[in-house]
Amino acid sequence: MNEQSTAPELQQQYRAIASDALAAGVPPAGVQAALVEHGMENDAAANMVSLIVNERNFDSVAAATVASDTMDPETERARKDMIAGGIICLIGIAVTIVSYVAASNGGGRYVVTWGAVLFGGIRFFRGYARYRA
Numbered sequence: 001m002n003e004q005s006t007a008p009e010l011q012q013q014y015r016a017i018a019s020d021a022l023a024a025g026v027p028p029a030g031v032q033a034a035l036v037e038h039g040m041e042n043d044a045a046a047n048m049v050s051l052i053v054n055e056r057n058f059d060s061v062a063a064a065t066v067a068s069d070t071m072d073p074e075t076e077r078a079r080k081d082m083i084a085g086g087i088i089c090l091i092g093i094a095v096t097i098v099s100y101v102a103a104s105n106g107g108g109r110y111v112v113t114w115g116a117v118l119f120g121g122i123r124f125f126r127g128y129a130r131y132r133a
Contacts, residue, residue, distance in 0.1 A: 014040050018052050028053055074130065081127030085120045092116025 014035055021031045028049045035045035071079070092113040103110035 014038065014045075014048060015052070018045075018048055022049075022052060022056065078127045078130035082124050082131060083127075085123030085125070085127055087120070089117050089120025089124060092120055 017038060018031050018035060021034060022028070026034070032042070032045045032049045035048065036042050040048070092115070095111065095113045095116070099110040102108070
């Protein structure tokens with residue numbers, strides 16, 4: 001690095017090196033080692049790499065959120081039907097299992113919530129069919 005650079009300029013240069021290397025697919029440990037080779041302290045290099053990686057992860061989550069926000073209404077409705085149907089079906093299965101376990105331990109009756117399982121399954125697969133269309 002240029003010895004006449006000021007501290008903020010050095011930080012910007014280090015950050016540019018780290019960002020470029022991470023974008024090129026260099027693993028974080030390799031980026032940290034490269035920063036240390038360029039004169040940065042090991043702890044500071046680790047903190048910078050960690051910060052850049054976290055920022056990139058946040059950006060990808062934000063991009064996914066924007067993508068889901070711009071989904072067309074039919075696809076969004078299909079996705080919601082899949083989620084609701086899956087939840088209803090799983091609740092029906094869970095109630096059946098819990099009541100069966102309770103009945104088998106002390107004897108007695110149990111409930112098979114076939115309506116919730118069937119309704120939830122149908123709603124899920126209808127949503128899935130619309131989502132794939």
